[in-house]
Amino acid sequence: MSSIELTPSQKSILSALVNLYSGDDDAVKGEEIAEQVDRNPGTIRNQMQSLKALQLVEGVPGPKGGYKPTANAYDALDVQRMDEPAFVPLERNGEAMPEANVEEIGLTSVHHPELCRAEIHLQGSVRDIEEGDEITVGPTPLSKLVIDGIVDGKDETDGIIILQIAGMEAPAEPPQK
Structure with a gap:
């Protein structure tokens, strides 16, 4: 098509x-x-x-x-439609944003020692999110990755926020079921 x-x-x-x-x-x-x-x-x-x-x-x-x-x-x-997409939570300044679901996390400039950024693609509006807000993304369904960062910019048309990453962590081993 x-x-x-x-x-x-x-x-x-x-x-x-x-x-x-x-x-x-x-x-x-x-x-x-x-x-x-x-x-x-x-x-x-x-x-x-x-x-x-x-x-x-x-x-x-x-x-x-x-x-x-x-x-x-x-x-x-370019959205994959799933019957039941996994919910990846997003917090803004410590408050949960249940209407926003993280669709994709892109890591940019990971090779730069001071400026690691993440591009967070959301389902839901990014209108209420402002530069300087503290954002926590995750945990993601499989790797349980959690990213903390400060909003550096946003693209309302495409539903993207750019984070300057303050920290990222995932458990060393996936939790046993």
């Missing part, structure tokens, strides 16, 4: 839809998406028309109506 070029606005709206939808199979209301991406519901409705034309979204009519992402939406955002 050829990749679809989305505008940053379409990408953030589609990401919000996928994140809001992932919990259950109910259609997501335009107002919920508008709140998540900090836009007006009219703007969301207009963008949804173009996303429907690209076959990334289907509209659900009626009182329980709203929008659902199509399989193509996951491809366009």
Whole structure:
């Protein structure tokens, strides 16, 4: 399948839809998406028309109506859709953020002795996370990796936060079941 070029606005709206939808199979209301991406519901409705034309979204009519992402939406955002993704917790300044699930952890510049950074890809909004916040990611399901760091930057469109790593640890041996 050829990749679809989305505008940053379409990408953030589609990401919000996928994140809001992932919990259950109910259609997501335009107002919920508008709140998540900090836009007006009219703007969301207009963008949804173009996303429907690209076959990334289907509209659900009626009182329980709203929008659902199509399989193509996951491809366009390069998101693997799992029935029950493992939950990887995230804490901000010591407070759990249950609405955020860590999707991917990328370690960058690990060879640099002072500047080790982690790129954390989230499902859920990164809007409330600010530079300078203390973040704890993990433990991850398999290796029980826990990363502590300070937010160095973020990309709201792609749901990424950049951490300057303060510490990383994983138990020497995986816990026995």
